[in-house]
Amino acid sequence: MKEPITVSITGAAGQIGYALLFRIASGALFGPDQPVKLRLIEIEPALPTLEGVVMELDDCAFPLLREIVPTADLNEGFRGTNWALLVGSVPRKGGMERGDLLGINGKIFTGQGQAIAKNAASDVRTLVVGNPCNTNALICASNADGVPKDRFFAMTRLDENRAKSQLAKKSGTHHSEVTNLCIWGNHSATQYPDFTNAKIGGKPATEVISDHAWLKGDFITTVQQRGAAIIKARGASSAASAANAAIDTVMSLVNPTPAGDWHSVAVYSDGSHYGIAKGIMASMPIRTVTNGTWEVIDGVPVDEFSQGKIDATINELLEERDAVKDLIPA
Numbered sequence: 001m002k003e004p005i006t007v008s009i010t011g012a013a014g015q016i017g018y019a020l021l022f023r024i025a026s027g028a029l030f031g032p033d034q035p036v037k038l039r040l041i042e043i044e045p046a047l048p049t050l051e052g053v054v055m056e057l058d059d060c061a062f063p064l065l066r067e068i069v070p071t072a073d074l075n076e077g078f079r080g081t082n083w084a085l086l087v088g089s090v091p092r093k094g095g096m097e098r099g100d101l102l103g104i105n106g107k108i109f110t111g112q113g114q115a116i117a118k119n120a121a122s123d124v125r126t127l128v129v130g131n132p133c134n135t136n137a138l139i140c141a142s143n144a145d146g147v148p149k150d151r152f153f154a155m156t157r158l159d160e161n162r163a164k165s166q167l168a169k170k171s172g173t174h175h176s177e178v179t180n181l182c183i184w185g186n187h188s189a190t191q192y193p194d195f196t197n198a199k200i201g202g203k204p205a206t207e208v209i210s211d212h213a214w215l216k217g218d219f220i221t222t223v224q225q226r227g228a229a230i231i232k233a234r235g236a237s238s239a240a241s242a243a244n245a246a247i248d249t250v251m252s253l254v255n256p257t258p259a260g261d262w263h264s265v266a267v268y269s270d271g272s273h274y275g276i277a278k279g280i281m282a283s284m285p286i287r288t289v290t291n292g293t294w295e296v297i298d299g300v301p302v303d304e305f306s307q308g309k310i311d312a313t314i315n316e317l318l319e320e321r322d323a324v325k326d327l328i329p330a
């Protein structure tokens with residue numbers, strides 16, 4: 001039997017937590033022969049609800065689940081963790097942008113970054129889901145002294161999955177046929193779902209879909225506004241699809257990327273790719289080399305239309321960084 005992987009999940013009693021924990025515990029994330037330990041972090045007032053979730057996990061009698069630690073203590077919650085999934089934070093309501101949450105949620109990620117640095121396993125990797133996830137991840141990484149920046153990620157996979165689904169619907173194909181879909185920049189209304197490099201059944205999406213006005217218009221805005229559309233329809237922000245995207249993200253970072261393809265996740269920009277400024281968490285085309293090593297895929301063509309869109313979303317990330325400079329140690 002393999003050594004268990006320890007996964008810490010913040011906001012474990014929330015909507016996304018409820019859709020996420022059971023899949024991890026069942027083996028859907030790391031595979032059917034990989035035991036897992038769960039450390040579930042919540043704020044004090046949510047501990048009674050979390051207790052109910054723990055009771056349900058117990059009642060599943062998952063063969064791979066080795067330990068459950070529910071806690072409001074960050075040191076306890078991140079002790080020995082291999083994967084920290086930072087979901088816990090306030091979701092937006094209708095009429096808000098995700099960036100409006102920065103004032104409420106940003107400060108959560110200073111203490112969490114410090115606690116990860118102090119307590120986690122030496123191979124820890126951190127995925128931030130809580131919004132605005134790019135800048136929260138930057139705050140977290142900046143406060144996790146000693147943990148390499150390339151171990152921090154922010155989730156844009158839900159956007160990638162949404163974009164693939166839209167392209168598949170429009171072209172009458174199955175979404176598994178859609179590859180090379182990069183989300184650039186911020187998980188926000190400025191994100192750029194790059195159709196110019198996407199492929200459908202191995203052919204350029206721009207050849208398969210002749211309606212280029214749709215690609216440049218409704219396709220982009222549908223993906224950019226999908227989170228808001230779900231809040232409007234459901235009265236609550238996306239949860240099951242967000243949990244699913246978190247699983248997809250970790251799987252894509254653990255398993256080598258199929259040759260010729262890439263996946264979208266926001267990573268710490270070192271300033272050496274696509275002219276994207278150093279020191280922000282920006283989504284780019286990423287290839288996982290081995291479990292633990294990844295690289296930005298360089299040389300993906302960026303035409304003038306795409307460049308304008310990328311510039312807009314990167315500028316927004318720079319503005320968000322400015323707004324939280326007090327939370328980022330020099």
Ligand SMILES: NC(=O)C1=CN([C@@H]2O[C@H](COP(=O)(O)OP(=O)(O)OC[C@H]3O[C@@H](n4cnc5c(N)ncnc54)[C@H](O)[C@@H]3O)[C@@H](O)[C@H]2O)C=CC1
Binds near residue numbers: 088108129131155238
């Ligand atoms: N990156 C992405 O693609 C997506 C991000 N999100 C974001 O994920 C976050 C969570 O969403 P939901 O689960 O729907 O919200 P929710 O309100 O159902 O659950 C959030 C949970 O976090 C807990 N929490 C709050 N502050 C905490 C802290 N300091 N430490 C630990 N736990 C804390 C709350 O007690 C609550 O149980 C939101 O910020 C939401 O906007 C949602 C969908 C997609």
Ligand SMILES: O=C([O-])CC(=O)C(=O)O
Binds near residue numbers: 091092226237242
């Ligand atoms: O839109 C929101 O606030 C929740 C979210 O991030 C998404 O569904 O993409």
